[in-house]
Every structure is written in structure tokens, then in C-alpha cells.
Amino acid sequence: MSPVALPPEIEDLRLRTREFIRGTVMPAEPRPGAVVPGELLEDLRTAAKAAGVFAPHAPREYGGQGVPLEHWSPIFQEAGYSLIGPSALNCMAPDEGNMHMLHLIGSEEQKRRYLAPLIAGEARSCFGMTEPHPGAGSDPAALRSSAAKVDGGWLINGHKRFTSGANNAAFCIAMVRTEAVDGAPAGATMLLVDMDAPGVRIGEQLHTMDRAIGGGHPHLHFDDVFVPDGAVLGAPGEGFRYAQVRLGPARLTHCMRWLGLARRSLDIALDRTNRREIFGSVMNELGLAQEMIAQSVIDIETSDAIITKTAALLETDAKAGSALSSVAKAHTSEAVYRVIDRSLQLCGGDGVTDRLPLASYLNEVRAFRIYDGSNETHKWAIARRASARRRREAEHGAPDLADVSFPVSDAGFPAEAKA
Known part of the structure; x- marks a missing residue:
């Protein structure tokens, strides 16, 4: 990695x-595909705190490193160079995205009760959005879980699925549909729900192909769950707007972590091709291997560039940054998979065994093309935004470039060019 003009x-x-991941975390990695023991993760988190690298994204006043987005x-x-690195540093999903949103939107009491222990690694969280069909999935407007206003709070009823991290979570940020009340509009509302609350x-x-996010991806039921008025995150009816505060950066940080894993995968392949001989040549001298290596470098560098651009935009224009994060997510999720797949191919038979971690890496990153919105949904939104942009430009006088005729000479060249 060659960072450009980073502050000292x-x-x-x-x-x-880098030193902590490669010197402390990687030697402690379990066998590919194995679940990380909870005791090991706690030891690594203690070591990360001692090394001053814990919770890099979180505010300093809560024990993080205070790095700007x-x-x-x-x-x-x-x-992300290690599959367990983000968990060791407490910057793994879904906690990382929930921390960011709570810091920006939460009340002081909500920060004290939920954000502080989350950043300290003393609690885990989950985000309740996805529902069984025909409920919310790639289309959030299909949200069916609801909360009714009652005296002193809200009564939640609903059914979520794919609630990542729920098995170990102390609380859930639940997205529910609410009616207009007390001047607030009807719409989606985010509610903070303790996982030990009655109901x-x-x-x-759900047993999925990926293992990196601890706490599973189970169904989650809310049966007449009461939460007080203070459990509303932000304001009633504004949940979809607040979701963009979380989802734009959260899908981008997935890209960042997985890009680190793609870099490691390519390094594994390079170590292999630099020393393995086949048909009388070292593999890195063979054109077919060089093409695969070059394409992987291109995938990594283009992903890095769009992630960097999107992160900077999210700091200055959240709406535009969230839109560009769709491009980053769709591109990077596919690019990372290609890099790991090529690396596995370059490592031959060992690549598909647990002698190397590449096969388990493929399982981890494949799911990213679906979660945080399927790539097809993102591409649909990207295309709609592009078409809308061009329509707006036309309304402000931009010429119709598809309806311009050039005078052509007898020789077939534009007259101006011939002259």
C-alpha cells in the first residue's frame, strides 16, 4: 500500500x-474456516488497546483513535489484511456502522448507555432492517415491522431476518414503520431495543457461507416489545434519512476491509509465483500468470481510488458521498472477488485446500455482492441517477449529443477536417 499524502x-x-496485524494478529489466526474463540478475541482486543490501535474510527473521548472518515x-x-483483524481492532460490522450513526445522531444519554460500551468493546450490537419476503430487503420501502405510539413510548411488532451479530448483541437498532404522531411524519423510525427486553x-x-461477522445472522422477532420515548434514535419518521448516515459509510468500510484481504491474497499468490517453477520457468515469468497478476493490481488500485474519493466526499457532501458509495460497493465487491479468485487459481491445488486461506476468503467476500444492497440494486440506482443528471443538464441548456449531425464531405470526412 502506498498512501498518498497522509497526515503524519x-x-x-x-x-x-500494520505491525500489530502482522506481528500479533496473524500469528493468532485460527485454521481457515474455523470460528474465532471468544477468549482469543478478547486477548487480541486487550493487546490492541495497549498498542494504541483499538477502534481507529471512534471518537477519542470514548477511547477510540479519532481518525476522520x-x-x-x-x-x-x-x-482487513487479516480476516480477524477488524474484530480485534473493534472496527468490524455491524458495530462499526452503529458506532458511527450513534455518534452523529444519538442523544447524550444514548451515547452514554449504548455508544460508550460499544466502542470500549464491552458490548455488541446488531441492526434490524432486513425482513422475510415480502418485507424489506434490497427495497427498504417494503418495510413491514411496525411500532405503535403508546403512553410513554412505543410498542414494536415485527419479524427481522439476517440480523447480523444478533446472537451476541446487547442491543438492536431496529428499523420500523410508524404512523404520523405529534407532528412527526409517517415513515420509518429507528428504535434502540435492549435484546433482553420482554418480547x-x-x-x-441462518447458516451462511461467511464467518467473519461474529454473532450469526438469525431471524429476530419483536412481539409487543415496549421501548420508552427515549429509545427513538433521531426523530420519528426520519429513519430512512438517518439510514443513509449509516449505510453510505458502512458499505464503504466493507470495501476497505475486503480490499485489505484482497491485498493479502495477491501477496500469497506473488509469494507462490515468485518461487514456483513450471515448464522450465518461474511462474512470474509466464505471460498467463503475469496477466492475472496485472489484472489483480488494476482491480486493487481502481478500488482504492474510488474508495478514497468516496470517503473524502462523505465528509463534505453526505448525499453525494452516499450515492458514490453505491459505485464503490458494486465495483469493489466484484473486484475483490476477482483478485482472490485469481490468487487461488495461481496457487493451484493448494489454493482449494485449507493449507492456504484463499478458499475461505472467497466464501467471505462472495456474500458482499448481496449484503448492504445487492449489486444489481445498486447498479439500477446508479443508472437512474446518471439518467436523471443528464436530464437536468438538458433542462439547463446542455446540447443533445445524440442528435447532432455533422456536415460530411464527399470523401466521408467532416467538412471542417477536410478543409
Whole structure:
């Protein structure tokens, strides 16, 4: 990684994070595909705090490193070089996204009760958005879970699925539909729900191909769950707007972490091709191997560039940054998969075994093309925004470039060019 013009304190943290991941975390990694023991994770988190690299994205007043969003990527990529690195540094989903949103939107009491222990690593969280069909999935407007206003609070009823981290969570940020009340509009509302509240029930466990997010992806049921008025995150009816505060950066940080894993995958392949001989040549001298390596470098660098641009934009224009994060997510999720797949191919038979971690990496990153909005949904939104932009430009006098005729000479060249 060759960071461009990072402030000295950020570059120092990046280098210390690299040293911690490669010197402390990687030697402690379990066998590919194995679940990380809770005791090991706690030990690594204690060590990360001692090394001053814990919670790089979180505010300093809560024990984090206070890195601004525009500089998260180089740090998160270093963390993502190990599959368990982000968990060790407490910058893994869904907690990282929930921390960011709570810091920006939460009340002081909500920060004290939920944000502080989350950043300290003393609590876990989950985000209740996805529902069984025909409920909310890639289309959030299909939200069916609801909360009714009652005396002193809200009564929640609903059914969520794919609630990542719920098995270990102390609380859930639940997205529910609410009616207009007390001047607030009808719409979606975010509510903070303690997982031990009466009526909260973890249901069927979903066994997915990825393992990096601890706490599973279970169904979650809310049966007449009461929460007080103070449980509203932000304001009633504004949940979809607040969701963009979370989802734009959260899908981007997934890109950052997985790009770190893609870099490691390519390094594994390069170590292999630099020393393995086949048909009388070292693999790195063979054109087919060079093409795969070059394409992987291109995928990594283009992903890095768009992540960096999006992160900077999110700091200055959240709406535009959230829109560009769709481009970053769709591109990076596919690019990362290609890099790991090529790396596995370059490692031959060992690549598909647990002698190397590449096969398990493929399982981890494949799901990213679906979660945080399927790539097809993002591409649909990207295309609609592009078409709308061009329509607005036409309304302000931009010429119709598809309806311009050039005078052509007898020789077939534009007359101006011939002259």
C-alpha cells in the first residue's frame, strides 16, 4: 500500500496497525474456516488497546483513535489484511456502522448507555432492517415491522431476518414503520431495543457461507416489545434519512476491509509465483500468470481510488458521498472477488485446500455482492441517477449529443477536417 499524502499522525497509526496485524494478529489466526474463540478475541482486543490501535474510527473521548472518515481506508485496509483483524481492532460490522450513526445522531444519554460500551468493546450490537419476503430487503420501502405510539413510548411488532451479530448483541437498532404522531411524519423510525427486553426473541439461525461477522445472522422477532420515548434514535419518521448516515459509510468500510484481504491474497499468490517453477520457468515469468497478476493490481488500485474519493466526499457532501458509495460497493465487491479468485487459481491445488486461506476468503467476500444492497440494486440506482443528471443538464441548456449531425464531405470526412 502506498498512501498518498497522509497526515503524519495517520501514517504513524497505519504503520503501527500494520505491525500489530502482522506481528500479533496473524500469528493468532485460527485454521481457515474455523470460528474465532471468544477468549482469543478478547486477548487480541486487550493487546490492541495497549498498542494504541483499538477502534481507529471512534471518537477519542470514548477511547477510540479519532481518525476522520476521509482517512479510514488506509487503516481499515491494514486491519482487513487479516480476516480477524477488524474484530480485534473493534472496527468490524455491524458495530462499526452503529458506532458511527450513534455518534452523529444519538442523544447524550444514548451515547452514554449504548455508544460508550460499544466502542470500549464491552458490548455488541446488531441492526434490524432486513425482513422475510415480502418485507424489506434490497427495497427498504417494503418495510413491514411496525411500532405503535403508546403512553410513554412505543410498542414494536415485527419479524427481522439476517440480523447480523444478533446472537451476541446487547442491543438492536431496529428499523420500523410508524404512523404520523405529534407532528412527526409517517415513515420509518429507528428504535434502540435492549435484546433482553420482554418480547424480543431470537429465532431461526441462518447458516451462511461467511464467518467473519461474529454473532450469526438469525431471524429476530419483536412481539409487543415496549421501548420508552427515549429509545427513538433521531426523530420519528426520519429513519430512512438517518439510514443513509449509516449505510453510505458502512458499505464503504466493507470495501476497505475486503480490499485489505484482497491485498493479502495477491501477496500469497506473488509469494507462490515468485518461487514456483513450471515448464522450465518461474511462474512470474509466464505471460498467463503475469496477466492475472496485472489484472489483480488494476482491480486493487481502481478500488482504492474510488474508495478514497468516496470517503473524502462523505465528509463534505453526505448525499453525494452516499450515492458514490453505491459505485464503490458494486465495483469493489466484484473486484475483490476477482483478485482472490485469481490468487487461488495461481496457487493451484493448494489454493482449494485449507493449507492456504484463499478458499475461505472467497466464501467471505462472495456474500458482499448481496449484503448492504445487492449489486444489481445498486447498479439500477446508479443508472437512474446518471439518467436523471443528464436530464437536468438538458433542462439547463446542455446540447443533445445524440442528435447532432455533422456536415460530411464527399470523401466521408467532416467538412471542417477536410478543409
